Amino acid sequence: xxxxxxxxxxxxxxxxxxxxxxxxxxxxxxxxxxxxxxxxxxxxxxxxxxxxxxxxxxxxxxxxxxxxxxxxxxxxxxxxxxxxxxxxxxxxxxxxxxxxxxxxxxxxxxxxxxxxxxxxxxxxxxxxxxxxxxxxxxxxxxxxxxxxxxxxxxxxxxxxxxxxxxxxxxxxxxxxxxxxxxxxxxxxxxxxxxxxxxxxxxxxxxxxxxxxxxxxxxxxxxxxxxxxxxxxxxxxxxxxxxxxxxxxxxxxxxxxxxxxxxxxxxxxxxxxxxxxxxxxxxxxxxxxxxxxxxxxxxxxxxxxxxxxx
Numbered sequence: 125x126x127x128x129x130x131x132x133x134x135x136x137x138x139x140x141x142x143x144x145x146x147x148x149x150x151x152x153x154x155x156x157x158x159x160x161x162x163x164x165x166x167x168x169x170x171x172x173x174x175x176x177x178x179x180x181x182x183x184x185x186x187x188x189x190x191x192x193x194x195x196x197x198x199x200x201x202x203x204x205x206x207x208x209x210x211x212x213x214x215x216x217x218x219x220x221x222x223x224x225x226x227x228x229x230x231x232x233x234x235x236x237x238x239x240x241x242x243x244x245x246x247x248x249x250x251x252x253x254x255x256x257x258x259x260x261x262x263x264x265x266x267x268x269x270x271x272x273x274x275x276x277x278x279x280x281x282x283x284x285x286x287x288x289x290x291x292x293x294x295x296x297x298x299x300x301x302x303x304x305x306x307x308x309x310x311x312x313x314x315x316x317x318x319x320x321x322x323x324x325x326x327x328x329x330x331x332x333x334x335x336x337x338x339x340x341x342x343x344x345x346x347x348x349x350x351x352x353x354x355x356x357x358x359x360x361x362x363x364x365x366x367x368x369x370x371x372x373x374x375x376x377x378x379x380x381x382x383x384x385x386x387x388x389x390x391x392x393x394x395x396x397x398x399x400x401x402x403x404x405x406x407x408x409x410x411x412x413x414x415x416x417x418x419x420x421x422x423x424x425x426x427x428x429x430x431x432x433x
Contacts, residue, residue: 127228128154130424131219133207134235136163137410138400140190141417142233142424147200149425154227155194156219158206162187163237164401165410167259169287174410183261186410207370214395215431230395230431231424234371234383235417237401238364243275247331255337255357260284264291267357273340275328276361277301282310284359289319296353298323298342323351331358366402378404389420397424 132143135157143155165171168183177186194200206222210232217229240258242248248256257263260274264287272292274285277299283306285295297314302325304311314320325345332339332352339354366381376384376392382404389397399416401408 125218125226125228126154128152128201128230129428130154130231130233131156131217131227131229132233132235133219134163134237134400134402135161135190135202136235136237136400137165137190137413138237138402138417138420139163139233139235140194141414142235142399142421143200144193144197145418145421146233146425147197149421150199151425151428152199153201154219154229155200155202156207156221157202157204158222159204160187161191161194167261169261169283171410209370210372210396214393214427217395231427232396233389233417233420233424234368234391234396234398234402235400235413235420236367237413238366238382240360241363241365243328243360243362245328245331251331251333251337254335255333256331257357257359258361260288260359263357263359264288267292269293270356271296271354272357272359273298273328273353273355274359274361275299276363277304277306278361278363279306279310281361282306282314284361285320286310286313286317288359289317293319295320296323296342296355297321298326298328300327300345301325323353328358364401368402371396380404387419388423389416390423395427 129151383398397420399420400413
């Protein structure tokens with residue numbers, strides 16, 4: 125069984141930064157990612173608030189830069205697979221991978237982030253990929269010139285609505301509250317966009333279509349009236365669920381399932397650290413994920429030194 129000073133799980137901004145800092149400190153690192161470098165930034169059309177890019181940068185461009193920064197680093201092994209379980213204790217963790225391989229690690233840094241929460245309406249799974257989507261950047265171009273719906277009221281919903289406005293004919297933006305939670309800059313742009321029709325205090329009741337989505341039924345929560353809206357796609361942004369099913373059951377999490385850490389990214393289990401969107405925290409941004417990754421790496425390095433003492 126191969127052994128590493130640290131196994132970093134997830135190759136988004138937090139994982140990339142953690143791996144970068146640890147390898148530069150001379151630690152042996154296995155970086156595990158089930159898809160590709162970048163995490164959720166690959167689903168972001170443009171970042172306008174990442175320092176150093178005053179004109180903004182495309183999500184995939186930043187992901188490419190992250191990947192390039194990892195190229196050629198000594199002591200770093202990268203593996204494309206998923207993690208099934210983490211067992212053991214500090215200095216002697218066993219990480220079981222889905223490729224039927226297991227590795228040993230002295231420390232673990234969890235950077236798995238979160239996945240999109242489902243809307244929870246009938247036929248959602250059936251129509252996923254047939255008009256139901258959770259990524260406008262991935263699927264928006266399939267509906268060029270068409271009418272679509274977006275569900276949500278946070279930054280992701282408004283940002284992706286503004287992105288889709290450059291592609292589709294009309295956007296029906298549906299939000300269960302009567303006010304948005306997104307940044308004011310997104311709200312200002314949204315309200316001045318003639319392609320976006322607002323359906324506030326409303327929820328999606330049902331999805332229609334045989335084979336592909338053809339429309340939705342929306343209910344106004346104040347009047348209890350329902351309305352059928354013809355559309356060929358619905359993009360869902362109603363929050364995120366943490367990816368933690370592979371971790372020990374006794375790891376402390378908040379009520380929403382996110383990992384509780386201290387300011388040094390230490391979890392309740394010695395030797396396991398968490399960084400990025402997987403953490404229980406207020407602000408989930410690329411820059412905070414990268415900062416978490418650097419902090420977790422430094423804390424893991426100090427922990428390793430204490431193990432060797």
